[in-house]
Amino acid sequence: MGTEITKPAPHDVKKKAKASLPAHSGIPAPTQSEAQVLKAWTARGPVIVGLLAVLLLVGGLGTWSVMTTISGAIIAPGAIEVEQNRQAVQHPDGGVVQEILVREGDVVKAGQVLIRLDPERLNTERTIVESQLFDLLARRGRLEATRDGAAEITFDKELLAAAADNPEVAELLESNRKLFAQRRDNLAASVEQLRKRKAQTEAQIDGLDAQLTALNTQAALVTEELDAQITLQEKGLAQLARVNSLRREKARLEGSAGEIVASKAQAAGRITEIEIEIIRIQAQSREEAIAELSAQEGGELELTERRRAILEQLDRLDIRAPVAGAVHALQVYGERSVIQPAQPLLFIVPQDKPLVIGVQVETIHVDQVHVG
Numbered sequence: 001m002g003t004e005i006t007k008p009a010p011h012d013v014k015k016k017a018k019a020s021l022p023a024h025s026g027i028p029a030p031t032q033s034e035a036q037v038l039k040a041w042t043a044r045g046p047v048i049v050g051l052l053a054v055l056l057l058v059g060g061l062g063t064w065s066v067m068t069t070i071s072g073a074i075i076a077p078g079a080i081e082v083e084q085n086r087q088a089v090q091h092p093d094g095g096v097v098q099e100i101l102v103r104e105g106d107v108v109k110a111g112q113v114l115i116r117l118d119p120e121r122l123n124t125e126r127t128i129v130e131s132q133l134f135d136l137l138a139r140r141g142r143l144e145a146t147r148d149g150a151a152e153i154t155f156d157k158e159l160l161a162a163a164a165d166n167p168e169v170a171e172l173l174e175s176n177r178k179l180f181a182q183r184r185d186n187l188a189a190s191v192e193q194l195r196k197r198k199a200q201t202e203a204q205i206d207g208l209d210a211q212l213t214a215l216n217t218q219a220a221l222v223t224e225e226l227d228a229q230i231t232l233q234e235k236g237l238a239q240l241a242r243v244n245s246l247r248r249e250k251a252r253l254e255g256s257a258g259e260i261v262a263s264k265a266q267a268a269g270r271i272t273e274i275e276i277e278i279i280r281i282q283a284q285s286r287e288e289a290i291a292e293l294s295a296q297e298g299g300e301l302e303l304t305e306r307r308r309a310i311l312e313q314l315d316r317l318d319i320r321a322p323v324a325g326a327v328h329a330l331q332v333y334g335e336r337s338v339i340q341p342a343q344p345l346l347f348i349v350p351q352d353k354p355l356v357i358g359v360q361v362e363t364i365h366v367d368q369v370h371v372g
Contacts, residue, residue, distance in 0.1 A: 074368055078359035087322050087348040089114060093313055094341040095121075097332055104330045107351065108321045115319040115332060115345060122317070126310045133303040134159060134169050136296050138176045145180060146289040149282075153180055187285055191278050198274040205267045212260040219253040222246055325350040 095117040102114050141155040155163075155173060163170040226246040232238035325348040332345050339345060361369055 074361060076359045076361045078357050086328060087325070087350070088344045089319060089322065089346050089348060090342050090344055091117070091316065091319055091339060092341055093316065094339050094343065095317070097335055097337045097339060099335060100332055102327050102330070102346075104327055106327045108324065108327060108348065110321055110324045112321045113318045114321055114327070117317040117319070117339075118336075119314060119317050122310055122314050126307065126314070129303055129307045129310060130162070131168075133300065133307055134162060134172060136300045136303065138172050139296065140293065140300070142176045142180045143289040143293045146183070147286050147293070149286070151184075153177055183285070187281065190281055194274050194278050194281075198271050201267045201270045201274070205264050205271075208260045208264045208267065212257055212264075215253050215257040215260065219250060219257065222250045222253060226250060319345065321348055323348055323350055 097115060098118040099116040100114075101116065102108060108114065137156050137159045141153045141159070144150075145153045153176065159169065159173070163173050226243065229238045229243045229246055233240060233243050328347040328349045329344075330346045331343070332339065
């Protein structure tokens with residue numbers, strides 16, 4: 001009833017395709033020699049060559065990157081400026097302007113006076129402090145002379161120099177000399193009076209010695225006569241009353257001699273007391289001088305430091321240029337102006353310094369910047 005379809009075998013299809021290929025592609029069939037060459041060729045060699053080439057390329061690039069320095073640049077903002085930046089002129093203490101000696105744009109030398117401040121206040125303080133200090137120094141000279149038992153005062157050299165120019169200081173020294181001489185004379189008079197008392201007591205001792213010698217002589221004579229009378233009495237040739245009278249006389253003489261010895265001891269004691277008194281008043285004078293020196297030491301040191309500070313401030317009243325250059329941004333415009341401590345008064349722009357390039361490099365690029 002229907003059409004019968006026959007299915008060809010698979011090997012028949014392959015044969016037909018092979019048979020029909022040359023007819024449709026137009027490619028000639030390979031010869032026997034070409035077929036042998038195609039059969040002998042393999043991809044192993046080119047692959048090995050390619051791998052070697054890649055290894056050489058990677059190794060060469062790595063070695064080159066390590067051994068070769070690549071020049072580069074870092075971009076940063078900068079400006080051309082003087083090697084030494086402008087110098088701000090300031091004053092540590094401040095004060096009142098007495099005189100302005102420069103104008104805007106003036107070229108000045110290093111150390112040149114730019115502005116001068118008024119010294120009136122500092123001079124007043126200096127006068128007060130020096131008056132107190134010189135008084136203490138004069139007292140020190142007088143007290144040291146008293147302590148050392150010197151015949152005259154040796155004042156400090158600075159004090160003598162001040163006295164040469166200042167009549168008040170000279171008068172101060174003279175008053176201390178007079179006071180020292182008066183106290184020295186009073187002490188000497190007291191010592192001299194005590195020494196006279198000592199000499200008088202020594203003379204009394206000499207008189208007592210003479211009296212004692214006379215009494216001893218009398219006692220010896222009485223003793224000799226008494227011995228003779230006792231011998232006569234034993235023989236019945238002398239009266240007992242005479243013997244007793246001589247005995248009483250001998251006892252009286254011995255008693256008088258004892259009183260003289262006691263008086264000598266008292267006189268010697270008075271001499272010792274006088275010597276102690278001389279030592280005491282001399283030592284008292286020295287001790288008082290030492291105590292006064294110790295008491296004024298603190299005040300003297302304080303005044304010395306205050307005076308030194310004032311003198312330093314006076315030396316800084318002349319405001320000078322720290323470097324040579326041109327005056328820029330002058331901030332002081334008139335005399336009697338008041339300036340504050342550390343206030344910038346003006347700037348000095350150096351004129352003889354080379355130009356440099358100032359650049360601000362970011363922190364992340366610091367390790368890439370090298371000398372040269």
